[in-house]
Amino acid sequence: MEKLDIVLYPDSGLREKCVAIPEMTDELDSLIDEMFYTMYDAPGIGLAAPQIAVQQRLIVVDVSETKDQPIALINPEIVQSTGDITWEEGCLSLPGVYAKVTRPSDILVRGMDRDGKQIEFEANDLLAVCIQHEIDHLNGTMFIDHLSGLKRTRALQKYRKLQEQED
Numbered sequence: 001m002e003k004l005d006i007v008l009y010p011d012s013g014l015r016e017k018c019v020a021i022p023e024m025t026d027e028l029d030s031l032i033d034e035m036f037y038t039m040y041d042a043p044g045i046g047l048a049a050p051q052i053a054v055q056q057r058l059i060v061v062d063v064s065e066t067k068d069q070p071i072a073l074i075n076p077e078i079v080q081s082t083g084d085i086t087w088e089e090g091c092l093s094l095p096g097v098y099a100k101v102t103r104p105s106d107i108l109v110r111g112m113d114r115d116g117k118q119i120e121f122e123a124n125d126l127l128a129v130c131i132q133h134e135i136d137h138l139n140g141t142m143f144i145d146h147l148s149g150l151k152r153t154r155a156l157q158k159y160r161k162l163q164e165q166e167d
């Protein structure tokens, strides 16, 4: 299995709106396997296609501690949302940066699964947070965009410092 390169902020590909996927294909199925492999290896709990330089509406998530509840969603949509939850979020495209973001805590999600079947299900708490974070990526939005100006500036300063240390 091939591990995919994760695109890092501020790559412009992370700011694009991704296109809908017309149908399930064998290539897409292999890509989903590679995305899970890359996500578990990172390690992370979610990965969106633009994070591996594919500008298409596809996300994978697994918020279980046992890492055995993979969910792949094609053309995911949030149909309903309610409640709120504040979670300290991170992102594989912004390594080392964490910040509290408030989002709806209960969502109804619709999309296509990897068998090409249309599905709809409820997600709560961390799973809801993770799915919203990944769907944001498909619209060119990153979790830092949900922060106030000052908090965003601080988070990005920290990120730049960390990136400089990497070089």
Ligand code: ZN
Residues within 6 Å of the ligand: 090, 091, 092, 093, 133, 134, 137, 143
């Ligand atoms: Zn992310």
